[in-house]
Structure formats: structure tokens, C-alpha cells
Amino acid sequence: MTRTSADSVLSLMDQRLVAALQWDGRLTAERAARVLGLSPATVRRRLRALDTDGVMRVVISPVARPRNGGSAGALFLRIRVLRGKLDTIVAALAAREDIPFIDVTTSGDEIFAIARTEPGSRDPLVFRQLPSTQAVTSLESATILHVFRLTSEWRHQVLTAPERAALSKGEPAPGASPSGSPGPYGVDTDGVEQSLIDALIPDARLTAAALAARTGHPETTVRRRLTQLAAQGRLITQVLVDPRRLGLPIDAKLLLHVPPDHLTAAGQALADHPSVHGAFATSGPANLHAAAYFPDLTSLYGFLSRDLVGLGITHVETAVVSRAAKRPSVPVRPVPSR
Numbered sequence: 001m002t003r004t005s006a007d008s009v010l011s012l013m014d015q016r017l018v019a020a021l022q023w024d025g026r027l028t029a030e031r032a033a034r035v036l037g038l039s040p041a042t043v044r045r046r047l048r049a050l051d052t053d054g055v056m057r058v059v060i061s062p063v064a065r066p067r068n069g070g071s072a073g074a075l076f077l078r079i080r081v082l083r084g085k086l087d088t089i090v091a092a093l094a095a096r097e098d099i100p101f102i103d104v105t106t107s108g109d110e111i112f113a114i115a116r117t118e119p120g121s122r123d124p125l126v127f128r129q130l131p132s133t134q135a136v137t138s139l140e141s142a143t144i145l146h147v148f149r150l151t152s153e154w155r156h157q158v159l160t161a162p163e164r165a166a167l168s169k170g171e172p173a174p175g176a177s178p179s180g181s182p183g184p185y186g187v188d189t190d191g192v193e194q195s196l197i198d199a200l201i202p203d204a205r206l207t208a209a210a211l212a213a214r215t216g217h218p219e220t221t222v223r224r225r226l227t228q229l230a231a232q233g234r235l236i237t238q239v240l241v242d243p244r245r246l247g248l249p250i251d252a253k254l255l256l257h258v259p260p261d262h263l264t265a266a267g268q269a270l271a272d273h274p275s276v277h278g279a280f281a282t283s284g285p286a287n288l289h290a291a292a293y294f295p296d297l298t299s300l301y302g303f304l305s306r307d308l309v310g311l312g313i314t315h316v317e318t319a320v321v322s323r324a325a326k327r328p329s330v331p332v333r334p335v336p337s338r
Contacts, residue, residue, distance in 0.1 A: 008245070009244070009245060009246070009247045010055070010245045010246065010247075012158065013038070013042075013046065014046055014050060014055075015156060015158050015246055015247070016036055016158050016159060017032065017036070017043065017046055017047065017050070018050075018056060018156060018239055018241055018246065019155060019156040019157075019158050019159050020032050020035065020036060020159065020163075020167055021056075021058055021237075021239050022154070022155050022156060022239050023155065023159075023164065023167035023168055024167055024237075025058040025204045025205065025237025025238070025239065026058075026204065026205055026226075026230075026235075026237065027167070029043040029044045029047065035163050035166045035167055036163065055241060055242075055245060056239060056240065056241045057202075057203070057239075057240040057241075058203070058204045058205050058237055058238070058239050058240075059200075059201060059202060059203070059204050059237065059238055059240055059328065060197055060200045060201045060204050060235075060236065060237060060238070061150070061151075061152035061236040061237060061238040061328075073117065073118060073143065073144060074114055074115060074116050074117060074143075074144050075114065075115045075117050075123065075126065075141050075142065075143055075144070076112070076113075076114060076141065076142045076143075076144065076280075076282060076289055077111070077112070077113040077114070077115055077126070077130075077139065077140070077141050078110070078111075078112055078139070078140040078141075079110070079111040079112075079113065079130065079136060079138070079139055079140075080109055080110050080111075080136070080137045080138040080139075081109055081110075081111065081135050081136055081137060082109070082134075082135045082137060083108070083109055085135035086104065086108065086109060086111070088135065089111065089133070089135055089136065090102060090104060090111060090325050093111070093113055093325075093326075094325060094326045096125070098115055098116045098117070098125070099113055099114070099115050099116075099326065100114060100116065100326070100327070100328040101113060101114040101326060101327060101328070102324075102325040102326040103251070103253070103321045103323070103324055103325065104321065104322055104323040104325055105253070105319045105320060105321055105322060106319075106320045106321070106322045107319070108322075109137075110319065111325075112253055112319070112321075113326075126139070126141050140284070141284075142282040142283050142284040142286065142289070143282060143283040143284075144280045144281075144282055144289075145280075145281045145282055145283060146267070146280065146281040147279075147280055148267040148268055148270060148271035148279035148280060148281070149270065149271035149276055149277065149278055149279040149280075149290075150278065151238065151277045151278055151291075152236055152237070152238040154276070154277035154278075154293075155274075156246055156248075157274050192215075192217060192221065192225055193225055193229065195215045195217070196211060196215060196217075196222065196225055196226065196229070197229075199211055199214045199215055200235075204235075204237045204238075208222045208223045208226060211226075238328075240327055242324070243293045246293075247295055248293035248294060248295055249295070249296075250293065250294040250295070250296060250297060250299070250300055250320060251291065251292075251293055251320070251321040251324070252291065252292050252293075252294065252300055252318055252319070252320050252321070253289070253290075253291050253318070253319040253320075253321065254289070254290040254291070254292065254316060254317070254318055255286035255288075255289060255316070255317040255318075255319075256286060256287075256288040256289070256290065256308075256313050256315065256316050256317075257285060257286055257287065257288075257313065257314045257315035257316075258287055258288045258311070258312055258313055258314070259312055259314065261312075262311065262312030262313075263281055263287060263288065264281075265311070265312070266288060266311040266312055266313060267279055267280075267281055267288055269311055270288070270290045270311075273292070273303075273307060275292040275293055275294055275299075275303060276290055276291070276292045277291055277292060277293060278290060278291040279291075286315075286317065288313075300318075300320075304316065304318065
């Protein structure tokens with residue numbers, strides 16, 4: 001079989017498999033075959049190929065991790081740097097464990113990042129390290145106050161309504177808080193659950209037998225705990241795949257100004273839009289941040305000129321991402337720029 005080039009759009013069958021895993025990251029080949037009308041052998045073969053080629057990984061979403069998890073309280077960072085210093089600053093940020101997301105925009109001197117931090121803290125990175133770096137020309141930070149949509153909740157729109165319904169049975173409602181969550185930084189857990197989540201972080205599709213071998217827990221215990229975590233909405237998976245492989249090469253960051261009486265409605269409307277993979281109420285003048293995927297710039301223009309109308313938005317600033325420099329867990333093989 002001919003290996004596909006790293007920048008090619010996946011076949012519709014492979015895109016549908018990716019979308020099915022977005023609904024259920026631990027979906028078995030047999031169930032996927034039943035829902036998608038394929039043979040189990042075909043599903044296994046294509047999943048192996050996607051994994052071997054580094055096209056896709058299924059990981060545990062950061063918001064599901066009991067340690068250093070959650071999103072509310074984290075900081076959005078917008079960093080502008082001197083020309084020629086971009087790669088140096090990106091590399092320094094990427095080396096930090098408290099920076100799970102880094103995007104570089106098409107301006108060539110601008111970085112968007114998310115920093116995990118305690119709410120209200122004077123984070124050394126923001127208050128001392130970045131401001132004292134000569135290569136940094138400006139720094140803006142905004143605290144995430146409320147989450148409307150997370151990337152782990154975004155679904156590629158290539159499945160039929162009956163297929164989505166079949167895959168979503170038993171899935172917690174998008175945005176629902178995990179059962180027993182004490183606050184924005186994850187959930188209470190014991191040693192067994194923590195060891196299972198740690199083992200699943202780089203590969204959320206590990207079998208119960210493989211997890212038992214890695215953690216030393218009996219397989220029956222592993223199966224029972226996995227079932228409990230899933231039933232409580234605490235086993236949140238995320239498919240890492242370059243959106244360009246899904247035919248969505250435009251990733252736009254939106255910084256919006258919304259009056260307080262429109263903030264909740266506007267945030268929810270964005271969260272419900274099929275293109276939006278992230279929506280957050282934040283501190284600062286741009287009190288609503290969003291991120292969305294599009295097949296082309298025409299679609300982005302249509303979103304700005306039509307879909308945002310009537311939401312009470314008074315100002316919008318748009319930045320297009322040129323490179324996703326860092327994502328949580330196992331990195332997906334980067335697509336070469338053309």
C-alpha cells in the first residue's frame with residue numbers, strides 16, 4: 001500500500017473513523033464497524049495505519065487529569081517577539097510542563113499559548129520571566145473565567161445523525177462537570193485511578209489487559225475502574241490529529257468584546273457552532289475567546305460576516321494560526337509548511 005504524503009487530506013473513510021473516535025476514544029473495532037457500515041478487519045487495518053503513520057493519537061484530555069487539570073483559572077497568553085526570535089521563544093515555552101498549548105500566527109511575530117496557573121496567582125512566567133526577556137516586545141494575559149467549549153468536545157462533521165446518536169449513547173453531556181469534582185482543577189481520585197489515568201495519557205486506547213500489565217493491578221479491577229470512570233464522565237479522551245488532514249487548514253483565533261448581558265448567550269452560541277473547537281469567557285477587554293476550524297478563508301469570512309451577527313459582539317479581532325507548536329501528551333507528526 002502506498003504511504004500517503006504528510007500533507008494530504010485523509011480519505012472520507014479515515015475521516016469518519018477519526019470522527020467516531022472523537023465520540024468514543026476507546027471505541028472497539030467491532031462497534032465502529034457496526035456503526036459505520038465497515039468490516040472489523042477494515043477498521044483495524046485503518047486504525048493501525050493511522051497510528052503507525054503518526055497521523056492520529058487518542059489521549060486523555062488534560063481536563064480529565066486529576067493532577068494539574070482543569071481549564072478555569074488558566075491563562076491565555078498573547079506574546080509578540082522580535083523578528084528572528086520566534087523559534088527561540090517557542091522552544092523555551094514548549095519545554096515547560098505548565099504550557100500545554102502553543103500556536104504561532106501568520107503574522108510571524110506572534111504566539112498564543114495557554115499556561116496552567118492557580119486562579120489569581122502572580123505567575124512568575126507572566127510577571128517576571130517573559131517581561132524581562134529582551135526578545136519579547138509585548139505580553140497580554142487573560143484569565144479563563146468560564147469554559148463554554150473545549151477542544152475535546154469538538155466533533156468533525158462527517159457522520160450522519162443516526163451514527164452520532166449511536167456513538168454518543170452513555171456519553172456525558174458536553175461541558176458537564178465530572179461527578180465528584182471539587183473544583184476547576186480536576187477530580188478527587190485514589191492511587192488506582194491515578195495510575196490508570198497516568199498510563200492512558202499517551203494512549204487512551206490501551207486495552208484493560210495492557211493497563212493491568214503496566215500498572216500491576218488485576219485486570220478485573222482495571223475493567224471495573226474504567227467502567228466507573230466512563231460512567232461518571234471522568235474518562236475524557238481527545239483525538240490529536242492535524243486539522244489539515246481533515247480538510248480544515250484554517251485555524252482562527254477570535255478575540256471578542258461582548259457586553260455582560262450578552263456574554264453567556266454569545267459564548268453558548270459559539271460553543272454550539274460546528275466550526276468552533278474552543279470558547280471561553282475571560283478577563284480583559286476581549287472577554288470572549290474562541291478558536292475555530294475552516295476549510296478555507298471564504299468560510300472564515302462567512303463565519304465573521306454572518307454567523308457572529310446578532311450575538312451582541314461589539315468588536316472582533318481575528319488571528320490565523322500558521323503552526324500548532326505544542327499540544328498535550330504525544331505530539332502528532334507536524335505537517336510541513338508549503
